[in-house]
Amino acid sequence: MRKSIIASTQALVLALVLALVSAATAQAQGLTKIAENVYAYAGVKDASPKNSYAANAGIVVGTDGVLVIDTLTSAKEGQRLLKDIRAVTKKPIKYVVTTHGHFDHAFGSCVFTDLGATLAGHELDRETLAKKGEALLKKPEAVGLTPADLKGTRIVLPSLTFTERLTIRLGGETIELIHLTPSHSPGSTLVYLPKQKVLFAGDVLFTDFHPFLGEGDIPGWVKTLDFIQDLDVTSIVPGHGPLSTKKDVAEMRDYLLLFDAKAKELAAAVTTSGPKDAAALAAEMKKLLPARTQGEAMILYNIMTKYLPTKH
Numbered sequence: 001m002r003k004s005i006i007a008s009t010q011a012l013v014l015a016l017v018l019a020l021v022s023a024a025t026a027q028a029q030g031l032t033k034i035a036e037n038v039y040a041y042a043g044v045k046d047a048s049p050k051n052s053y054a055a056n057a058g059i060v061v062g063t064d065g066v067l068v069i070d071t072l073t074s075a076k077e078g079q080r081l082l083k084d085i086r087a088v089t090k091k092p093i094k095y096v097v098t099t100h101g102h103f104d105h106a107f108g109s110c111v112f113t114d115l116g117a118t119l120a121g122h123e124l125d126r127e128t129l130a131k132k133g134e135a136l137l138k139k140p141e142a143v144g145l146t147p148a149d150l151k152g153t154r155i156v157l158p159s160l161t162f163t164e165r166l167t168i169r170l171g172g173e174t175i176e177l178i179h180l181t182p183s184h185s186p187g188s189t190l191v192y193l194p195k196q197k198v199l200f201a202g203d204v205l206f207t208d209f210h211p212f213l214g215e216g217d218i219p220g221w222v223k224t225l226d227f228i229q230d231l232d233v234t235s236i237v238p239g240h241g242p243l244s245t246k247k248d249v250a251e252m253r254d255y256l257l258l259f260d261a262k263a264k265e266l267a268a269a270v271t272t273s274g275p276k277d278a279a280a281l282a283a284e285m286k287k288l289l290p291a292r293t294q295g296e297a298m299i300l301y302n303i304m305t306k307y308l309p310t311k312h
């Protein structure tokens with residue numbers, strides 16, 4: 001009973017998140033060149049579920065093939081990315097890398113494996129995707145999508161996995177996959193291009209958006225952000241939000257520490273139970289947190305999934 005109340009309240013909150021994000025503006029078209037042989041979505045504004053919640057993606061173009069980083073929410077969205085890639089290069093797509101297993105970054109992978117690409121990802125998020133992927137595919141409304149949105153989408157698991165580091169060499173380009181510790185998700189991976197000094201941070205970095213913390217390991221996340229500060233990098237593609245720099249990494253670190261400390265403190269004082277307590281706590285948190293453009297309801301969602309999961 002309690003579980004079903006939690007589930008229905010969470011669905012309500014998610015509906016609120018979706019209502020907020022669907023009031024978004026039109027999306028910038030196509031992939032932007034951000035460095036030599038590197039292209040990415042940058043500054044996507046339309047954060048509706050149908051537009052992959054503004055999840056970013058990108059490509060590295062080697063002399064004899066392409067590596068894709070993240071694949072959006074569905075086969076349909078993966079096809080959109082493929083079309084944008086084809087506007088840049090006709091070279092074969094050899095590798096697909098997912099920064100983590102969350103559906104808005106990984107469900108479009110089947111489009112690329114169907115073309116013969118090898119899918120690479122972290123061992124831990126491969127496990128999560130294997131456990132949760134099929135269930136989500138059967139219940140798309142849980143994340144604001146319809147069966148039609150997910151038409152043709154199949155869960156594909158990485159065939160090339162790693163636990164700490166993996167280097168992929170692609171016709172003159174070097175791509176390093178780095179995992180230090182669980183952070184945004186257990187296997188969240190940094191995709192580093194040392195020659196270009198570019199980093200695809202996945203959801204380790206949210207710029208401008210309130211981050212999803214529900215599965216986060218806050219100390220590990222902070223450690224990963226500190227690692228980025230020491231990395232030789234000038235341009236960072238966040239999981240959601242515009243092209244970023246180390247200043248945004250510092251702001252993300254401050255946000256996480258502030259959120260975690262205050263939410264714990266406020267949650268400890270909650271003695272009664274009910275969704276109203278979570279809403280009141282979230283409203284209090286919103287006053288303390290920096291303003292970010294969209295998805296304020298994500299604060300409430302984080303409170304309910306991470307800080308008050310058993311109190312309502």
Ligand SMILES: [Zn+2]
Pocket residue numbers: 100102184203212
């Ligand atoms: Zn994520």
